[in-house]
Amino acid sequence: MRSNVLRHNLLTALLLGPATAWLVIFLVLPFVAIAVFSVGERAPEGGYQAAFTLAQYANLPARATAFWNTMVLAPAGALACLVVAYPVAYYLALRAPERWRLILLALVVIPFWTSLLMRTYAWMYVLGGRGIPALLAYVGFEDVRLINTPGAVLLGIVYGYLPLMILPIYVSLERLDRRLLEASADLGATPVSTFLGVTLRLSLPGVMTGFSLVMILLLGEYLIPTLLGGGKVFFIGNALVDLFLQSRNWPFGSAIAITLVLVSVVVLIAANRISTRLSGARRVDLI
Amino acid sequence: MRAFVVAVFAFLYLPIALVVLFSFNAGRHASELTGFSVQWYGKALSNPFLVEALKNSLFIATTSALLAALCGTAAALGLARVGVRTRAVFDVLFGAAIVVPGVVIGISTLVALVQLFGVVNPFLASLWPNDQPPRLTLGYGSIVAAHGLFSMALVAMIVGTRLGSLDRNLVEASSDLYATPLTTFRSIVLPQIMPAVIAGFLLAFTFSFDDFIVAFFVAGAQTTLPIYVFASIRRGVTPEINAIATIVLVASVLLVVLAQWQLRQRKPSS
Numbered sequence: 001m002r003s004n005v006l007r008h009n010l011l012t013a014l015l016l017g018p019a020t021a022w023l024v025i026f027l028v029l030p031f032v033a034i035a036v037f038s039v040g041e042r043a044p045e046g047g048y049q050a051a052f053t054l055a056q057y058a059n060l061p062a063r064a065t066a067f068w069n070t071m072v073l074a075p076a077g078a079l080a081c082l083v084v085a086y087p088v089a090y091y092l093a094l095r096a097p098e099r100w101r102l103i104l105l106a107l108v109v110i111p112f113w114t115s116l117l118m119r120t121y122a123w124m125y126v127l128g129g130r131g132i133p134a135l136l137a138y139v140g141f142e143d144v145r146l147i148n149t150p151g152a153v154l155l156g157i158v159y160g161y162l163p164l165m166i167l168p169i170y171v172s173l174e175r176l177d178r179r180l181l182e183a184s185a186d187l188g189a190t191p192v193s194t195f196l197g198v199t200l201r202l203s204l205p206g207v208m209t210g211f212s213l214v215m216i217l218l219l220g221e222y223l224i225p226t227l228l229g230g231g232k233v234f235f236i237g238n239a240l241v242d243l244f245l246q247s248r249n250w251p252f253g254s255a256i257a258i259t260l261v262l263v264s265v266v267v268l269i270a271a272n273r274i275s276t277r278l279s280g281a282r283r284v285d286l287i
Numbered sequence: 288m289r290a291f292v293v294a295v296f297a298f299l300y301l302p303i304a305l306v307v308l309f310s311f312n313a314g315r316h317a318s319e320l321t322g323f324s325v326q327w328y329g330k331a332l333s334n335p336f337l338v339e340a341l342k343n344s345l346f347i348a349t350t351s352a353l354l355a356a357l358c359g360t361a362a363a364l365g366l367a368r369v370g371v372r373t374r375a376v377f378d379v380l381f382g383a384a385i386v387v388p389g390v391v392i393g394i395s396t397l398v399a400l401v402q403l404f405g406v407v408n409p410f411l412a413s414l415w416p417n418d419q420p421p422r423l424t425l426g427y428g429s430i431v432a433a434h435g436l437f438s439m440a441l442v443a444m445i446v447g448t449r450l451g452s453l454d455r456n457l458v459e460a461s462s463d464l465y466a467t468p469l470t471t472f473r474s475i476v477l478p479q480i481m482p483a484v485i486a487g488f489l490l491a492f493t494f495s496f497d498d499f500i501v502a503f504f505v506a507g508a509q510t511t512l513p514i515y516v517f518a519s520i521r522r523g524v525t526p527e528i529n530a531i532a533t534i535v536l537v538a539s540v541l542l543v544v545l546a547q548w549q550l551r552q553r554k555p556s557s
């Protein structure tokens with residue numbers, strides 16, 4: 001009996017061992033390392049020098065523009081995604097013909113899993129000098145600048161993250177009990193008040209899941225602002241690349257990275273709280 | 288509503304279609320089509336730097352996806368055997384590996400590895416008094432490990448979901464019929480979770496093959512395809528990049544479709 005328990009535990013440890021080692025060496029320890037770095041000092045030749053100071057955190061306002069852009073464009077981008085995604089998710093879940101539904105859904109998923117770099121590049125191509133501006137010049141509008149503007153970054157965000165917003169909303173709408181819609185209509189509600197009172201309300205957990213997922217990913221975004229913002233519209237991610245790979249100010253970069261993670265955690269907790277309140281602890285799984 | 292949905296699908300696919308279309312353009316310019324040609328594919332594939340980057344990416348993606356599939360599946364199987372608390376700890380860690388932004392994963396891995404090398408390399412040097420001592424550096428290993436972290440978490444979650452929906456009766460019936468645990472695993476559990484494992488592998492491969500930001504930090508002197516493409520995009524948009532983008536997009540679409548198809552396989556064929 002005892003040797004059975006022992007064997008059971010040994011096998012469990014063997015199964016979990018590699019994953020545990022991986023998580024500890026490449027997730028937990030690195031995180032501890034940047035936490036330690038963030039209270040250190042920059043060595044004269046770049047890199048890190050041991051110290052215990054909060055000077056790096058006090059210095060955060062030096063990168064205020066990056067924080068400001070991120071804190072404005074990430075929620076704005078997530079909101080824009082939501083506005084575009086909701087009708088699509090609604091159509092797919094409640095209106096699309098049965099035999100088309102899976103195909104349309106696959107068409108939504110595919111872009112999300114293909115290269116964000118290549119898809120963002122496609123917009124550089126379309127918005128750049130030889131794309132839409134060239135067409136506009138052809139019909140008489142000279143010198144239209146589209147790329148390297150906040151609008152271009154916002155467009156890139158909606159394009160890149162739309163699938164991630166559509167999916168959770170689709171899932172919550174698809175699970176919706178259609179008899180509730182009929183009941184609402186039978187009780188004399190107008191289509192609009194049925195939508196607002198039943199459909200929209202019951203899909204709010206999906207909306208929250210999508211919104212917080214997109215927000216979290218946008219907080220760490222680097223590629224879209226780099227390629228479509230052209231160094232003029234930059235995010236925290238751009239500040240981090242600059243601090244670690246160019247100016248080699250590792251302690252300051254670590255302080256920014258820690259702040260970024262803390263902001264993400266706050267967003268996640270807030271989103272969780274809101275959706276728990278909205279749905280009475282009903283959760284929507286993405287995968 | 289329908290018109291809006293059609294417009295959104297056009298929005299999703301038109302830019303990609305343009306890149307694909309212009310990759311076959313005979314001329315150098317984006318604004319006018321001057322005939323059909325595959326010359327840019329030829330140019331791209333005869334560029335030695337590009338081919339080197341492509342080989343690196345294929346090697347890294349295959350290795351990290353294989354490791355992630357193995358360790359992730361093992362972890363999912365292990366988690367099915369532990370208590371609620373241990374499980375919750377792993378769920379948080381896997382969740383963190385997926386949710387923490389790529390920039391932060393890249394940075395923290397870089398910082399930790401450089402620190403580790405700073406300790407290990409002098410130690411190795413002290414063991415090799417005469418010869419050139421081996422030196423640990425950033426490169427294949429660090430990219431594989433950093434990519435594999437995200438992928439392993441993904442595989443563990445996908446396989447875990449599949450294990451959760453596994454028919455317990457079959458497992459019990461199997462042991463009632465005196466099958467050894469190993470036989471039960473091989474003939475009942477494994478075939479049922481295999482589609483999830485394969486889907487996880489393919490998604491992990493796609494992720495690693497496409498990832499730019501994590502590799503950007505931990506690549507050291509190595510170049511992957513996205514790093515190469517990123518660098519050349521910053522030098523200017525060229526038809527050659529259109530050809531590379533088309534190849535990468537087609538390859539990742541194929542892999543994703545294959546992964547989705549695997550996930551939908553309800554009954555294993557063997």
